[in-house]
Amino acid sequence: xVQLVESGGGLVQPGGSLMLSCxxxxxxxxxxxxxxxxxxxGKGPEWISYISGDGxxxxxxxxxxxxFTASRDNAKNTLYLQxxxxxxxxxxxxxxxxxGERGQGTQVTVSS
Numbered sequence: 001x002v003q004l005v006e007s008g009g010g011l012v013q014p015g016g017s018l019m020l021s022c023x024x025x026x027x028x029x030x031x032x033x034x035x036x037x038x039x040x041x042g043k044g045p046e047w048i049s050y051i052s053g054d055g056x057x058x059x060x061x062x063x064x065x066x067x068f069t070a071s072r073d074n075a076k077n078t079l080y081l082q083x084x085x086x087x088x089x090x091x092x093x094x095x096x097x098x099x100g101e102r103g104q105g106t107q108v109t110v111s112s
Contacts, residue, residue, distance in 0.1 A: 002026040002101040009094060009106030016086050020106055022079040022096030030054070030074040036081050037102070038092035046092075049081065064090075086110045 008020040022034070036049045050059045051070040058070050069082040079096050086108075093105040 002098055004096050004098060004101060004103035006094060006096055006103045006106040009108045011109045011111065012086055013112050014086060014088060014110055016110070018083045018086065018108060020081040020083065020094055020108075022081075022103065024077045024079060024096070024098065027098065029072075029077040032098055034070075034072065034079050035097040036068075036070060036079075036094060037097050038090075038094045038108075039105075040089075040092040043092075045095075051079070083108065 003025045005023045006020060008018060010018060012018055031053045033050060033052050035047060037045050037047050039045045046061065048061045048064050049068060049070040051072055055072050060068060067085045071080045072078065083090065088110050090108060091110050093107050095102040095105045
């Protein structure tokens, strides 16, 4: 059974930073390309990043490129998303995703 548990969200001022984590289990993590997606209130899901199983390849949405960085520690079965230069429009629930599965999410709120 695929399990994904996100953490690390919180309230941060514009321009601030956060590091999100996603603990994964139930599948061969080191072989799994993983996505981060987010969903703002009243809006549909927005894909924001992909990282390959070995971590060598990453791809980002234009809206976050240059500000967010995906990484992973395959020894710990954990995925990360470093969020820098946060903007109010980054406020959303953030989810890690593997195939059709995602966790419960972690809330990121950017506000002064």
